[in-house]
Amino acid sequence: MKYTATQYAKTLYEITNGRSEQETKEDVSGFLRLLVKNGDMKLKDAIMKRFGEIYDAKNGIIEAEVISREKLDEAAADRLIGFIKNKYGAKEVVIKNRIDEEIKGGIIIKVGDELMDGSVARQLAKLRNELIA
Amino acid sequence: MNKDYIIEQLKSQIAGFEAETKTEKVGTVMEIGDGVARISGLTDVMASEMLEFPNGEFGVALNLEEERVGAMVLGGYDDIKEGDQVKSTGKILSVPVSDNFIGRVINPLGLPIDGKGDIKADEFYPIEKIAPGVITRKSVHQPVQTGIKAIDAMIPVGRGQRELIIGDRQTGKTAIAVDTILNQKGQDMICIYVAIGQKESKVARIVGELTERGAMEYTTVVVAGASDPAALSYIAPYAGCALGEYFMDKGKDVLIVYDDLSRHAWAYRQISLILRRPPGREAYPGDVFYVHSRLLERSAKLNEKFGGGSITALPIIETQAGDVSAYIPTNVISITDGQIYLEADLFYKGIRPALNVGISVSRVGSSAQIKAMKKVAGKLRLDIAQFRELEAFAQFGSDLDDATKQKIERGKRTVEILKQGQYEPMAVENQVAILYAVTNGFTDDVEVSKVRDWEKDFHKYLKSSKKDVLELIAAKKELSDDVVAALEGAIKEFKEVYQSEK
Numbered sequence: 001m002k003y004t005a006t007q008y009a010k011t012l013y014e015i016t017n018g019r020s021e022q023e024t025k026e027d028v029s030g031f032l033r034l035l036v037k038n039g040d041m042k043l044k045d046a047i048m049k050r051f052g053e054i055y056d057a058k059n060g061i062i063e064a065e066v067i068s069r070e071k072l073d074e075a076a077a078d079r080l081i082g083f084i085k086n087k088y089g090a091k092e093v094v095i096k097n098r099i100d101e102e103i104k105g106g107i108i109i110k111v112g113d114e115l116m117d118g119s120v121a122r123q124l125a126k127l128r129n130e131l132i133a
Numbered sequence: 134m135n136k137d138y139i140i141e142q143l144k145s146q147i148a149g150f151e152a153e154t155k156t157e158k159v160g161t162v163m164e165i166g167d168g169v170a171r172i173s174g175l176t177d178v179m180a181s182e183m184l185e186f187p188n189g190e191f192g193v194a195l196n197l198e199e200e201r202v203g204a205m206v207l208g209g210y211d212d213i214k215e216g217d218q219v220k221s222t223g224k225i226l227s228v229p230v231s232d233n234f235i236g237r238v239i240n241p242l243g244l245p246i247d248g249k250g251d252i253k254a255d256e257f258y259p260i261e262k263i264a265p266g267v268i269t270r271k272s273v274h275q276p277v278q279t280g281i282k283a284i285d286a287m288i289p290v291g292r293g294q295r296e297l298i299i300g301d302r303q304t305g306k307t308a309i310a311v312d313t314i315l316n317q318k319g320q321d322m323i324c325i326y327v328a329i330g331q332k333e334s335k336v337a338r339i340v341g342e343l344t345e346r347g348a349m350e351y352t353t354v355v356v357a358g359a360s361d362p363a364a365l366s367y368i369a370p371y372a373g374c375a376l377g378e379y380f381m382d383k384g385k386d387v388l389i390v391y392d393d394l395s396r397h398a399w400a401y402r403q404i405s406l407i408l409r410r411p412p413g414r415e416a417y418p419g420d421v422f423y424v425h426s427r428l429l430e431r432s433a434k435l436n437e438k439f440g441g442g443s444i445t446a447l448p449i450i451e452t453q454a455g456d457v458s459a460y461i462p463t464n465v466i467s468i469t470d471g472q473i474y475l476e477a478d479l480f481y482k483g484i485r486p487a488l489n490v491g492i493s494v495s496r497v498g499s500s501a502q503i504k505a506m507k508k509v510a511g512k513l514r515l516d517i518a519q520f521r522e523l524e525a526f527a528q529f530g531s532d533l534d535d536a537t538k539q540k541i542e543r544g545k546r547t548v549e550i551l552k553q554g555q556y557e558p559m560a561v562e563n564q565v566a567i568l569y570a571v572t573n574g575f576t577d578d579v580e581v582s583k584v585r586d587w588e589k590d591f592h593k594y595l596k597s598s599k600k601d602v603l604e605l606i607a608a609k610k611e612l613s614d615d616v617v618a619a620l621e622g623a624i625k626e627f628k629e630v631y632q633s634e635k
Contacts, residue, residue, distance in 0.1 A: 113174040115158070130146065
């Protein structure tokens with residue numbers, strides 16, 4: 001029987017949940033031995049990624065990518081965190097700020113698969129389409 | 134229009150422009166190649182939902198897997214790269230529909246490709262739709278006049294029927310379909326010609342012919358050319374059918390030609406294999422039967438309660454070396470309500486259209502023939518069948534009794550009469566007249582090689598001197614005694630004139 005990366009990640013989360021640091025160490029080495037035994041070491045990157053996602057989801061942590069033209073200042077970042085917390089009902093929001101000159105202004109917020117595009121570039125494109133039609 | 138008005142308009146449009154932002158679902162391209170993209174992310178995407186790629190092309194989600202989505206790209210995929218962001222649109226793949234499409238040449242997405250400007254359309258129809266149910270249908274009862282004597286007489290097609298045209302390459306399959314479209318002039322029929330994976334030169338020739346003969350006034354041509362991506366070839370017949378359904382819902386009669394479904398199956402095979410769906414017989418995927426059955430099932434005759442519209446389908450299948458027992462031909466034969474077989478041997482013998490009358494059938498059409506045609510056709514079929522039997526038999530011996538000889542001679546003339554040139558569709562009253570003449574022995578004294586000239590002159594004579602007889606047949610639609618008397622009178626008169634001219 002083959003297991004998917006998601007299944008491994010879920011299992012890892014379940015066995016390590018609520019355990020002390022020492023216990024976790026043992027759990028992880030046991031988990032690694034299982035991976036080797038099943039010949040699934042090639043999945044390690046995917047498992048790590050999925051584990052991160054599962055852990056964040058269970059603990060109400062949201063990672064948001066914010067794309068802006070210039071680096072966000074403290075106040076703006078705080079307001080954004082408040083907004084995202086509200087929208088997704090999260091306990092904690094981690095913001096990753098990426099700078100992109102192409103968007104011309106405004107911001108783009110990306111949380112998981114969801115995207116809120118408030119960039120000037122997109123609005124200009126939309127206006128263009130509206131005027132052509 | 135003055136400049137202030139335009140500026141005013143611009144201002145109001147910009148003022149009315151709302152820069153709202155809403156949450157969109159996005160995914161990332163993981164792999165792209167051969168017109169198929171694998172995309173991660175895109176949670177909650179629907180099957181056959183439209184996706185938007187950053188280069189402005191659309192895609193369709195086909196495979197919804199645990200970790201990713203397999204999608205075909207409807208257009209160029211050269212500038213899509215790994216890591217590109219794909220947006221879901223929340224819409225099932227649909228095409229614009231409107232009356233303005235009549236007379237136009239479009240691609241399967243409804244965009245004009247004839248250089249005559251934009252097509253205004255307010256409505257969208259999904260390209261995949263469940264076929265009309267039993268309650269909404271009515272049995273086929275009106276004829277589609279193809280204008281081809283052999284077909285209208287012996288393999289009649291009714292409105293709402295699906296009649297397959299099958300044969301090897303270069304046997305005149307498209308010619309039959311195009312002639313049928315040409316003959317719909319003034320018959321209150323809207324025609325849709327769907328070219329699937331055809332050479333653009335062939336499509337251009339057909340469009341040129343349709344335009345020249347005034348058939349584009351009621352025809353739309355949907356083109357997925359040989360150089361277009363397989364995804365477009367795959368959706369072309371569904372898009373054509375969606376447009377047909379728009380007209381059917383308005384109570385109109387529609388004729389759709391799918392030219393041809395073998396190429397459609399190839400396109401679908403390509404997409405399926407690249408999506409890594411398991412191959413089955415002849416490497417076609419397991420659902421290739423359903424691909425065609427759900428398309429052809431959308432042809433229907435609706436009853437009055439639902440507007441009384443109809444879609445008649447003429448799918449075309451190209452066989453390889455006459456092999457009708459290959460996978461796709463047998464599938465489509467079993468789906469359709471009959472088939473018109475064209476044979477290369479007959480074609481080279483000079484029998485054109487190269488119909489094999491023996492194995493061509495129409496499973497519902499005879500109830501859609503007019504009475505007059507039914508009457509002459511019954512005799513015609515019998516004549517031909519007897520001729521075929523005796524012809525083989527007569528090759529062995531020269532001593533034949535008179536009755537047999539006479540049957541063979543009659544048969545030879547019948548075969549001659551059923552020959553018909555391309556782009557020469559014939560009105561049903563003319564067909565009845567000539568078939569009546571041949572089945573009742575009026576051509577027995579004409580030399581076999583002269584029969585076609587005789588026929589030509591006969592139609593000319595009817596047109597110039599005996600219009601009333603043709604009108605009588607067209608009006609009465611049956612061979613009652615007075616019609617028979619008038620027709621026989623006309624034929625006899627013509628023979629006298631013809632004789633004296635010689």
